[in-house]
Amino acid sequence: MSRTEHVLSHRTALLLFAVVVAMWGSNWVVTKTLVESVSPLWTVAIRSTIATVALLVLLLVRGQLIWPRRGDVPVILAVAILHMGAFSTLTAFGLQFVPVGRSIVLGYTTALWVAPAAWLFLGEPMTRRRLAGIGLGLTGLATMFNPLAFDWGDRSALIGNGLLLLAALCWAANILYVRAHNWVSTPLQLIFWQALLATALLSTLALSIEGVPNVVWTLDLAGWFLYAGIGGTALAHWAMVTVNRSLPAVTTSLGLLATPVAGVAFSAIFLGEPVGASLIVAMTMILGGIAIGSIPRGLARSCPPKSGQDRASR
Numbered sequence: 001m002s003r004t005e006h007v008l009s010h011r012t013a014l015l016l017f018a019v020v021v022a023m024w025g026s027n028w029v030v031t032k033t034l035v036e037s038v039s040p041l042w043t044v045a046i047r048s049t050i051a052t053v054a055l056l057v058l059l060l061v062r063g064q065l066i067w068p069r070r071g072d073v074p075v076i077l078a079v080a081i082l083h084m085g086a087f088s089t090l091t092a093f094g095l096q097f098v099p100v101g102r103s104i105v106l107g108y109t110t111a112l113w114v115a116p117a118a119w120l121f122l123g124e125p126m127t128r129r130r131l132a133g134i135g136l137g138l139t140g141l142a143t144m145f146n147p148l149a150f151d152w153g154d155r156s157a158l159i160g161n162g163l164l165l166l167a168a169l170c171w172a173a174n175i176l177y178v179r180a181h182n183w184v185s186t187p188l189q190l191i192f193w194q195a196l197l198a199t200a201l202l203s204t205l206a207l208s209i210e211g212v213p214n215v216v217w218t219l220d221l222a223g224w225f226l227y228a229g230i231g232g233t234a235l236a237h238w239a240m241v242t243v244n245r246s247l248p249a250v251t252t253s254l255g256l257l258a259t260p261v262a263g264v265a266f267s268a269i270f271l272g273e274p275v276g277a278s279l280i281v282a283m284t285m286i287l288g289g290i291a292i293g294s295i296p297r298g299l300a301r302s303c304p305p306k307s308g309q310d311r312a313s314r
């Protein structure tokens with residue numbers, strides 16, 4: 001750990017963690033609001049630009065801005081393309097067709113795909129707990145897509161749900177690579193370069209497909225973009241790295257499951273989206289499956305992760 005980094009007290013870390021969960025949960029609602037006024041590609045490109053500038057300022061203030069080492073170039077590419085690029089774009093498009101509550105639950109099925117893929121590609125053991133967790137999570141997913149209740153004739157709904165599941169798979173692929181990567185620099189030191197590359201890719205894609213953005217700027221719209229870019233992206237990622245250094249991995253793994261719950265609550269409060277029994281049952285089963293499959297048996301106290309193992313999940 002470098003001299004500029006320190007471990008927070010347990011109480012402060014928990015408070016910061018709660019703020020992160022709230023910001024990430026509300027960020028889905030904000031993104032839903034943004035894509036109603038700005039095209040999805042330009043929404044994620046503008047948000048990424050704001051986040052990149054905020055991260056540059058943050059790292060300069062903390063004295064942690066570095067040139068990336070050659071060994072970390074692959075992970076910069078992976079995070080920028082798969083997570084900051086593909087995941088963000090696909091969820092933005094999906095939110096045009098799918099309510100926030102359902103969207104965030106689908107997005108958080110990521111962990112269900114990570115477990116079998118880690119067994120297949122990384123040689124991680126497939127324990128009974130993981131199998132049980134995957135089974136419970138997939139049952140929850142099947143509950144959400146009840147063939148008798150789902151409107152298969154709604155093309156928009158099919159596209160939206162498909163995009164969100166594809167986004168979850170992209171995030172899962174990113175997690176797998178991050179697990180396998182041999183870190184040279186810390187994730188916090190690399191996040192600016194990841195955001196910068198993602199911004200360049202997203203802006204180029206948006207400009208080539210949609211041309212110059214025709215955005216009718218208002219104070220509200222600018223405020224939502226600033227919140228999404230600075231609070232929901234840049235500061236939340238920095239805070240999560242800090243939290244990962246200060247709390248046991250078990251605590252953060254379980255705590256992150258509160259993010260979709262917060263997102264569903266925010267969507268109901270601020271967007272008036274109904275929260276039906278089927279969504280609650282499906283969410284409980286999916287998150288329960290993730291908890292069972294990802295939390296080690298016997299919750300022994302674990303040390304904060306080393307710098308190369310920090311994760312900035314969202």
